Structure formats: C-alpha cells, structure tokens
Amino acid sequence: MPEKKVRHILGLSGGKDSTALAIFLRDKVPDIEYFFCDTHKELPETYSYLKKLEILLGKKIEMLEADRGFDHWLSVYSGFLPSPQARWCTKQLKILPLEKFIGEDNAVSYIAIRADEDRVGYISTKLNIKPVFPFMREGLVKKDILRIIEESGIGMPAYYSWRSRSGCYFCFFQRKIEWVRLSEIHPELFEKAARYEQEHSDGRKYYWNQEESLRELIERKEQIIADHHRLMNKKKKDLPNRPLIEIFNSELDDESEDFCFVCNL
Numbered sequence: 001m002p003e004k005k006v007r008h009i010l011g012l013s014g015g016k017d018s019t020a021l022a023i024f025l026r027d028k029v030p031d032i033e034y035f036f037c038d039t040h041k042e043l044p045e046t047y048s049y050l051k052k053l054e055i056l057l058g059k060k061i062e063m064l065e066a067d068r069g070f071d072h073w074l075s076v077y078s079g080f081l082p083s084p085q086a087r088w089c090t091k092q093l094k095i096l097p098l099e100k101f102i103g104e105d106n107a108v109s110y111i112a113i114r115a116d117e118d119r120v121g122y123i124s125t126k127l128n129i130k131p132v133f134p135f136m137r138e139g140l141v142k143k144d145i146l147r148i149i150e151e152s153g154i155g156m157p158a159y160y161s162w163r164s165r166s167g168c169y170f171c172f173f174q175r176k177i178e179w180v181r182l183s184e185i186h187p188e189l190f191e192k193a194a195r196y197e198q199e200h201s202d203g204r205k206y207y208w209n210q211e212e213s214l215r216e217l218i219e220r221k222e223q224i225i226a227d228h229h230r231l232m233n234k235k236k237k238d239l240p241n242r243p244l245i246e247i248f249n250s251e252l253d254d255e256s257e258d259f260c261f262v263c264n265l
C-alpha cells in the first residue's frame with residue numbers, strides 16, 4: 001500500500017503573524033493547506049481580512065467549525081462564561097475542529113511564533129501532528145513580520161487601530177479600553193456581549209471580566225479612557241519616535257501570557 005502523504009497545514013488567526021507566515025511560505029510549501037477555526041463570533045474586520053488574504057494567496061482558506069456552536073456549549077456549561085481559567089471555548093470551538101480536520105493523517109503544522117517571542121504556542125498532544133516554527137528557525141522578529149506584511153500590500157488588519165488581537169468579539173482577554181472601543185465601533189456586538197452576562201433566568205451572574213459587568217464597565221468609560229491616555233503618554237515618553245499604533249499595541253505586549261495561544265497563533 002502506498003505511504004500516505006504528509007499534509008502541510010497552517011492555522012490563520014486573522015492577525016499579523018500568521019498572515020505573514022502564510023505569505024512567507026506561499027512559494028516555499030506549494031501544497032500547504034490554510035485553515036481558520038471559525039467560532040462565528042469573530043470581528044467583521046477579521047472576516048474581511050481573511051478574504052483579502054485568500055485573494056493574495058490565491059488559495060482557499062478552509063473555514064473549520066465545531067459541530068455545535070458557542071451558544072450550544074454555553075448552555076451545556078449552564079451559562080458559565082469561558083474565562084482564562086476555564087477556556088472551554090478554545091477547546092470546543094478551536095482545538096477539537098482542528099484535530100478533526102487533521103484526523104489520523106500525519107501533518108506538519110506551521111506555527112507563527114517569532115524568534116523574539118518567549119512562548120511555545122499551542123502544541124497538539126496528537127503525535128501525528130508535528131509542529132514547526134519557520135520564523136524561529138530563520139531568526140525572524142517583529143520588524144521582519146511587519147516588513148513581510150507591508151511588502152505584500154495586504155496591510156494590517158483593520159481592527160489593529162482599536163484592538164490588539166483577533167478573536168471573538170467578546171473575548172475575555174480584551175483590555176478594558178478595548179471593551180470601550182468595541183462599544184463605540186461595534187455597539188451591536190458590545191450589546192450582544194453584555195446580554196450574554198445577563199441572560200440567566202435563575203439570577204446567576206457571570207461576567208466576561210471577573211471584576212465587573214460590562215454595564216458597570218461602560219459606566220466608567222471616561223475614567224477608562226483617561227487611564228488609557230495616561231498610559232499611552234507614559235509609553236510615548238518611554239518609546240520616542242515610535243508610531244502611535246505600535247505604542248498602542250505594545251501596551252499589551254505580544255509576549256504576554258494573557259491571551260489565547262490557539263486563537264492567536
């Protein structure tokens with residue numbers, strides 16, 4: 001029996017690093033398969049960016065989805081919202097669809113961790129999936145990734161002007177200022193996120209961020225904006241001659257532990 005072909009796969013998050021890796025590998029690994037784990041709760045900017053990327057790559061991005069979506073799992077977990085300590089969303093909506101996509105095939109999984117990052121990313125426990133790290137191997141750091149993006153002409157994802165990462169609109173890894181921006185840029189999505197906190201007929205309360213509800217957070221909007229500006233001004237002093245967008249994104253460093261390794265590969 002002929003040996004089964006090894007598959008080459010690359011998971012896209014809708015962010016700059018995985019996009020740059022797809023562009024970087026486009027001509028190096030011709031039979032690469034691109035995929036995106038779609039929770040159906042992503043930002044509209046992410047979907048538009050993936051469409052642009054698909055055109056640039058000249059290849060379809062496979063949209064993987066769980067058999068049952070977020071709302072189903074929320075009711076299975078009795079309305080208990082996911083959190084950094086209980087990331088059932090990542091498991092049900094990202095990891096399991098990815099493992100189903102690969103099945104028992106042997107696959108090389110290309111992971112967009114840069115040489116200047118100190119993290120390992122999501123490594124599947126399945127032995128048939130072999131992770132490789134092209135940016136680390138080639139010593140490519142953030143400025144190289146920005147150059148790849150710029151030279152390709154695709155530009156940065158539009159949400160980068162107000163949010164530092166891709167992911168679900170209600171992602172609990174968001175900073176307070178990003179919730180405020182969500183309420184301004186996508187008020188309907190903010191409203192949906194707030195409703196997820198309230199819809200418990202038995203009166204139980206679950207919040208996206210542990211300290212306060214989104215309704216309480218937005219009442220403090222002016223204070224959150226003022227705190228953000230103070231932090232930005234301090235950063236501007238610490239990082240002279242850097243563009244504002246970079247300063248904004250540096251506020252939550254790429255190397256932070258505080259985000260989802262699977263959702264932000």
Ligand code: SF4
Nearest residue numbers: 089167168171260263
């Ligand atoms: S982006 Fe956030 S909310 Fe969405 S699956 Fe990942 S960790 Fe969960």
